Amino acid sequence: MPAKKEGFNRVLDGLKKRQLQHDFKLERAAETYEPIQNIGSGAFGIVCEAVETSSNDKVAIKKVAHASATPTLARRTLREIRVLRYIDHPNIVTLRDIFRTQGPLGIDVFLVMDLMQNNLHHIIYGNEEPLDEYYINKFLGQLLRGLEYLHVASIAHRDLKPSNLLVNQDGTLRIADFGMAKFTDNSSRKHDDEEHCYYMTQHVATLPYRAPELLFVLPEHSTAVDMWAVGCIFGEMVIRNELLPGRSVPGQIKILLTVLGHPPQHVIDEIRCERTRKLIQDYGTKADGEWDDIMHCKARGADQIVRGNCDTIDFVKQLFQYDATKRINIQDALRHPYIQRVTPQMAAQKKCPFRVKRDMMHVEDLSHQDLIKLMTQDVRSAENTYNEMHSGGSFWSAGDFQSERSYEIQKAKYETSSHTNGLDGQHELGYVSGGHQWRIPSYCAA
């Protein structure tokens, strides 16, 4: 290598190292984790590869800078913590630890996860060749299994896209980035109505994966938004291109109309936004797209996943129903002949712990102040990360209620307890009986 280039690379390496040190000032937790290199960033977080010094395990640390500064950041962070902290599923990213430091603009939160080698976006586009059919089906099957675990607990991810699906060399896929995750059931209709405004809805889900009920600002949002995204991701794996590649809201709506045809009249009738309804009506009636062609028109290589395969086409059609109530749900998707044909029979999986659902129920209602309070309680300080690692102390895990019944008992105890955390009693049960200042999550237990 010429000397000039070597020198230049050294300078670049030095700059990267300094940036890493600047981004990941871990305070006392630096004795527990050693950052190695930056590996990714999104709109809300930066992620580095690091080593856990005691075990030599490689981990990924996601930093959400000044997580307490705005309600949006605080809510995103709390959602991610509360979904991930009790979950142990082969197709959902594993959260190992959480700690915080005090940054100049509020609390910086660090989520320590198992390190994954890649994400599906890089897998799809990192190769000239389209993805092998075997891998498409393997990834699809794992995505559906991870979603089943969440959807059965009425938790919608709401930001599924290839870059949020992490993949290891052995083909394991794990769903990541739960900043938009939300508990959705019939009682959440209230929130949906509150969210029924242009601003809120247009910040859920990345445009090319955004379901029509979000795009058209319809009142009903459920786990069905994820099923639409599954269709988009499946299509993207097949054609090696975004299936519905809009770059603006009107542009995205026009792409839907062009590719998928006109929404049924009852869906249009539900649209309250005059501008959106007019846009759809003015666009006129288009013929429904033929999935055979849609999935193949941009495909660079030959594959037979879609063409001529009736069960594949039926599966795709059911994912792309404009009407969310008619869209295939996760359980029917797993039972669909296409999935049955291409994915191995899978054993029944265990249920998502009730406490995840319980923790997620109230997040959407909280004020900025309450969000900060809960986030602070859920996350230990970097100081404690170091102390607990080195004292070998056992971590209290009072939040580990195994069932709805034990939750109710603890809740009753809490509500009659004189010990209060300043909230309304429903929100932070783990605070009741622990002697510790911070609520230490169960997964930290040795």
Ligand SMILES: Nc1ncnc2c1ncn2[C@@H]1O[C@H](COP(=O)(O)OP(=O)(O)OP(=O)(O)O)[C@@H](O)[C@H]1O
């Ligand atoms: N556990 C992990 N192992 C390896 N890489 C990861 C891990 N978690 C996240 N990443 C990488 O970091 C990137 C950014 O992470 P993430 O999507 O969680 O951030 P974000 O700011 O919430 O993103 P977005 O803009 O999509 O909301 C991901 O696309 C992924 O490539």
